[in-house]
Amino acid sequence: MTKVSMGNQPLVFPTPAWVITTYDDKGRPNMATAAWGGVCCSKPPCVGVSFRAATYTHGNIHSRKAFCVCVPSERHVAETDYAGIATGRETDKFEVTGLTPCKSDVVDAPYIGEFPLIVECKLFKTTELGMHTQFIGEIMDVKTEESLVGESGLPELHDVAPLIFAPRTRRYYGVGKKLADGFSVGKKLFK
Amino acid sequence: MTKVSMGNQPLVFPTPAWVITTYDDKGRPNMATAAWGGVCCSKPPCVGVSFRAATYTHGNIHSRKAFCVCVPSERHVAETDYAGIATGRETDKFEVTGLTPCKSDVVDAPYIGEFPLIVECKLFKTTELGMHTQFIGEIMDVKTEESLVGESGLPELHDVAPLIFAPRTRRYYGVGKKLADGFSVGKKLFK
Numbered sequence: 001m002t003k004v005s006m007g008n009q010p011l012v013f014p015t016p017a018w019v020i021t022t023y024d025d026k027g028r029p030n031m032a033t034a035a036w037g038g039v040c041c042s043k044p045p046c047v048g049v050s051f052r053a054a055t056y057t058h059g060n061i062h063s064r065k066a067f068c069v070c071v072p073s074e075r076h077v078a079e080t081d082y083a084g085i086a087t088g089r090e091t092d093k094f095e096v097t098g099l100t101p102c103k104s105d106v107v108d109a110p111y112i113g114e115f116p117l118i119v120e121c122k123l124f125k126t127t128e129l130g131m132h133t134q135f136i137g138e139i140m141d142v143k144t145e146e147s148l149v150g151e152s153g154l155p156e157l158h159d160v161a162p163l164i165f166a167p168r169t170r171r172y173y174g175v176g177k178k179l180a181d182g183f184s185v186g187k188k189l190f191k
Numbered sequence: 192m193t194k195v196s197m198g199n200q201p202l203v204f205p206t207p208a209w210v211i212t213t214y215d216d217k218g219r220p221n222m223a224t225a226a227w228g229g230v231c232c233s234k235p236p237c238v239g240v241s242f243r244a245a246t247y248t249h250g251n252i253h254s255r256k257a258f259c260v261c262v263p264s265e266r267h268v269a270e271t272d273y274a275g276i277a278t279g280r281e282t283d284k285f286e287v288t289g290l291t292p293c294k295s296d297v298v299d300a301p302y303i304g305e306f307p308l309i310v311e312c313k314l315f316k317t318t319e320l321g322m323h324t325q326f327i328g329e330i331m332d333v334k335t336e337e338s339l340v341g342e343s344g345l346p347e348l349h350d351v352a353p354l355i356f357a358p359r360t361r362r363y364y365g366v367g368k369k370l371a372d373g374f375s376v377g378k379k380l381f382k
Contacts, residue, residue, distance in 0.1 A: 001291060001304035003334035006345070010236040011333045012310045013262055013353040014207050014366065015229060038206065038229020039358065040241045041320035045201040048239065048325075050231045071204055077370050081377030096380055100192065113192035119203045127318060129232035129327065134239075136320065142202045143194035154197070157357035157364060162204040164355065164366055166348035167230065170374055173348060175205065175355055176367035179268050183361055186272030189287055 010036075010167055017163040017172060019070045019083050020049055021101070021110050022060035029101035029110040031093050032057040033084030035165040036132060037069070045139040046124055050132035056088040061123060061135050066107040069137075071117035073161040074174045080163060081172070106140040116160045118143040201227075201358055208354040208363060210261045210274050211240055212292070212301050213251035220292035220301040222284050223248040224275030226356040227323060228260070236330040237315055241323035247279040252314060252326050257298040260328075262308035264352040265365045271354060272363070297331040307351045309334040 015035040022030050036050035047069055051058040061067050072080045079097040086093055094101050100113035104120050111118045121137025148155040157175060164173040206226040213221050228240035238260055242249040252258050263271045270288040277284055285292050291304035295311050302309045312328025339346040348366060355364040 001293070002337065003293075003304075003309060004337045004340060006333045006335060006340075008236055008330050008332055010230050010233050010238070010330065011308075011345070012207075012209075012230060012238055012260055013308060013348050013351050014205060014355055016203075016205050018203075036230045036232070038231075038239065039201050039203060039227045040229075040239060040325045041227070041323040042201050043322040044320075045199055046320055047201070047203055048229065048231060069203055074370055078376050078380060081371065081373055081375065082380040083377070085374060085377050086381070096382065102192070102194075113194075117202075117204060118194060125318065125320070127316065127327075129235075129237055129316070131234040132232040134231045134327075136318075136325075139199050139201065141199055142197045144197060146193065146195045149195060149197075152360060154202070154359050156360055157204050157355070157362065160204050163370070164205055164348070165373065168345050169343060169347055171348065171372055172370045172376070174367035174370055176365035179265060179354070179363045179365055180272065181362055182272055182356065183276060184272065185269050185363070186274070186276050189269060189273040190277070191287065 013166060014164045015167055017080050017165040019072055019080055020057055021068045021070055021112060022057050023064050023109060024060050025063055029094055030056055030060060030088035031083045033080055035167060040136060046136050047119060047139060048134050048136045050134045052132055064108045065123040066109040067121050067137055068109045068111040069119040070112040070115040071162050073116050077163060077172050116145055116148060204357060205355045206358055208271050208356040210263055210271055211248055212259045212261055212303060213248050214255050214300060215251050216254055220285055221247055221251060221279035222274045224271055226358060231327060237327050238310060238330060239325050239327045241325045243323055255299045256314040257300040258312050258328055259300045259302040260310040261303040261306040262353050264307050268354060268363050307336055307339060
């Protein structure tokens with residue numbers, strides 16, 4: 001159990017690889033990849049994503065007060081990585097990737113038609129932390145493919161097949177096998 | 192690409208299953224599971240986790256201004272689930288699970304000796320969002336097992352083998368195969 005110290009760095013597993021979509025001031029859709037993000041409240045349902053001030057997305061969220069969290073599946077790994085390298089200031093990432101910007105019916109941000117899970121957010125809170133600004137969005141709607149909705153009315157994680165990103169080592173992984181049911185497997189430890 | 196609407200709910204994939212460790216007012220170690228969390232800044236390195244005000248951990252973080260994010264591996268799925276069901280107000284979860292509380296050398300919070308990746312945090316910012324309070328911790332150190340440190344000086348995600356949690360459907364998954372290298376696979380899309 002002896003541990004070795006690696007210093008103060010943003011290293012924790014797992015982090016997501018989400019593609020955040022916004023409109024710029026001219027109404028042009030943009031996309032940018034974020035691994036710095038997570039759900040942060042159940043009521044109102046909120047998800048946070050962080051961007052550096054230098055990014056095009058940072059300005060877009062400030063102006064439009066909205067963004068979508070688009071969850072790629074494994075087959076979109078190259079497009080997801082590209083969206084994290086290129087800048088929307090100079091390129092139309094939708095055109096380059098061939099992905100389709102769709103108009104949201106609830107927020108002032110586009111979403112990616114080909115991606116299996118879409119979380120549409122209105123800006124709820126902005127927090128300056130240092131190198132990154134955290135944008136917390138209130139989730140106004142969640143959308144998925146009709147073919148992915150199971151008996152529960154929800155998509156299963158293994159069908160969405162989202163990407164997992166490993167910070168620092170910078171690798172993308174898929175999701176593996178189901179291990180256990182939550183709020184269930186731990187009950188055997190109650191005495 | 193036609194999407195179906197599932198309404199406003201905290202549903203996005205993937206989310207982590209982290210065990211957050213704290214001391215209470217008497218110095219007794221506690222642990223609680225969090226899926227609402229994520230990295231939110233690179234400099235200073237910060238990670239956020241959210242808890243309801245009713246939880247024991249919420250009060251502990253308020254008092255002690257510190258917590259550790261302990262990343263379980265697949266073999267700890269039952270203990271991780273248990274730590275999210277039981278309350279530290281009534282039970283000693285370390286005693287029940289048999290896991291070992293270790294003293295941190297940098298923050299006023301314990302960590303779980305058996306877990307492969309430990310992120311030690313001082314409270315940096317507290318944000319009230321609604322049902323949940325978001326606690327943003329500044330990462331003071333990251334620790335791992337000596338046997339997990341590879342040539343890069345970092346542990347590989349597939350060796351840590353963290354848990355993935357699926358909100359709403361409430362299932363735990365493992366991490367699957369490596370798909371691609373980041374800041375690399377997307378370069379082929381540049382024209």
